Amino acid sequence: MDRLFVTRPDTLVGSAVATTLAGRMDLVGDVESSLVASSQRAGFDLEAVCEAVQQAAPRLVVHSGPFAVAGWDVGGLGAPAGVDRRSMTHEAELAVGLAEACRAAGAKLVVVVTDGMFAGPHMFHNENARPNAAGPFARGAATVEAKLARGGALVLRSHVYGWSPAAYGCNYAERMFHELTGERPCPVDAVRHATPILATDLADRIHDAYRLNLAGLYNLTGAERTSPYRFAAELAASLGVPGRFVQLTAKPDRGQRVNVEETSLNTLAFRRATNRPLPMLREGLARFTAQAFNGYRERIGSGAPQMLQVAA
Numbered sequence: 001m002d003r004l005f006v007t008r009p010d011t012l013v014g015s016a017v018a019t020t021l022a023g024r025m026d027l028v029g030d031v032e033s034s035l036v037a038s039s040q041r042a043g044f045d046l047e048a049v050c051e052a053v054q055q056a057a058p059r060l061v062v063h064s065g066p067f068a069v070a071g072w073d074v075g076g077l078g079a080p081a082g083v084d085r086r087s088m089t090h091e092a093e094l095a096v097g098l099a100e101a102c103r104a105a106g107a108k109l110v111v112v113v114t115d116g117m118f119a120g121p122h123m124f125h126n127e128n129a130r131p132n133a134a135g136p137f138a139r140g141a142a143t144v145e146a147k148l149a150r151g152g153a154l155v156l157r158s159h160v161y162g163w164s165p166a167a168y169g170c171n172y173a174e175r176m177f178h179e180l181t182g183e184r185p186c187p188v189d190a191v192r193h194a195t196p197i198l199a200t201d202l203a204d205r206i207h208d209a210y211r212l213n214l215a216g217l218y219n220l221t222g223a224e225r226t227s228p229y230r231f232a233a234e235l236a237a238s239l240g241v242p243g244r245f246v247q248l249t250a251k252p253d254r255g256q257r258v259n260v261e262e263t264s265l266n267t268l269a270f271r272r273a274t275n276r277p278l279p280m281l282r283e284g285l286a287r288f289t290a291q292a293f294n295g296y297r298e299r300i301g302s303g304a305p306q307m308l309q310v311a312a
Contacts (some may be wrong), residue, residue, distance in 0.1 A: 001026045005058035005107070007098070012164040012171060013064035013112050015300040016199030021207055028056045049094065050101040060210050061102050064112045065091045067141035070159045071116030071194055071263040072172045072228060074137055088136065092143045099153050108213070109153040110206055112160070115194055115221070117141045120262030123193070123225065127157075127217050127269060149217065154209055156220045157265055162199030163291055165301045173288060174302075176232050180241045187249045190229040194263045195221035198284035200291070208274045219265035223278040234281055238289045 004025035008014040018027055053061060066088045095111060102109040117131035117138045131142040148155050161173035170178075173196075179186040197220070205220055226234075232246045267278055291297060 002059040005056045005061045007063040010165050011064050011168050012199050013068050013160055015165050017062045017203040020200045020203035049097050053101040053105050058107050060108050062110045067114050067144055068112040069114055074116040088140050092147050095144050096147050099151055112156050113145050114141045115159040115263035115265055118263045124264050124266040126266040152215050154214050155217045158220050159194045159196050160199050160202055161196050163297050163302045176235055180236050180245055185247045186232050186245050187247050188228040188232045189249050190227045192261045193225050193227050195225050195265050197222040198288055201279045218270045219267045220270050221265045224281045225264040226281055235285050238285045
């Protein structure tokens with residue numbers, strides 16, 4: 001089997017890729033690898049990045065750094081353990097160094113970036129759309145994307161939700177799950193809109209892209225544009241929880257200053273390239289619900305809820 005190196009298996013995307021593709025590829029690397037350590041330090045060592053890739057000799061490297069966080073998880077609550085300002089500051093330099101190491105090793109690099117670099121007003125931004133959201137997070141994500149625009153890497157814009165390792169924090173879907181299953185109010189807004197995709201569905205499509213040797217920039221999300229309100233309502237239905245716990249708010253909850261209201265992405269290019277449809281919202285939520293009880297959360301070390309927020 002081809003060898004897979006996941007740079008950050010301690011993240012939402014990284015853990016999903018490692019778990020989903022472990023049976024299709026030979027997985028190397030772990031949370032304690034020098035690559036992970038270097039990506040988390042303020043003054044990381046690019047030589048350690050190159051050495052980690054060279055030693056692993058992979059065919060595919062998947063990287064999901066601090067700018068892989070979904071737009072709905074971008075707010076003003078500060079940054080948890082998995083996403084801090086130090087890693088944000090050096091992420092572009094790390095991505096460039098990682099790309100160079102992959103070229104030297106003959107490996108394919110896939111980097112996941114956020115839809116949170118957009119703020120509307122248009123729907124379904126395509127690959128040529130100019131990032132327009134304000135704040136260091138959006139600017140940092142756009143910088144990483146621009147740095148990797150050429151050179152053979154595959155950059156995937158996305159809006160990913162799912163079950164996260166405990167150390168990474170809790171994304172909006174996990175928060176909704178805990179509130180709904182605990183029969184507590186689940187405050188959500190109908191202002192923001194995005195095209196969410198389950199992390200394990202994203203991992204499956206990454207494997208498609210690898211087999212087809214796709215390169216450049218592609219949008220890869222779910223098939224449907226939705227709001228947090230509809231997302232929570234559909235999740236409640238999937239869980240069999242009364243819909244009365246889903247409470248519509250006039251604005252995004254928790255007092256966040258939100259600058260990402262319309263981040264939906266046009267996925268036509270990716271669908272044409274892979275000749276596969278992307279999952280509908282209910283399909284993804286059905287799998288997300290099943291993963292809560294079928295042992296998936298235990299395999300990735302999912303823990304108690306802790307809101308994942310990055311400074312806007």
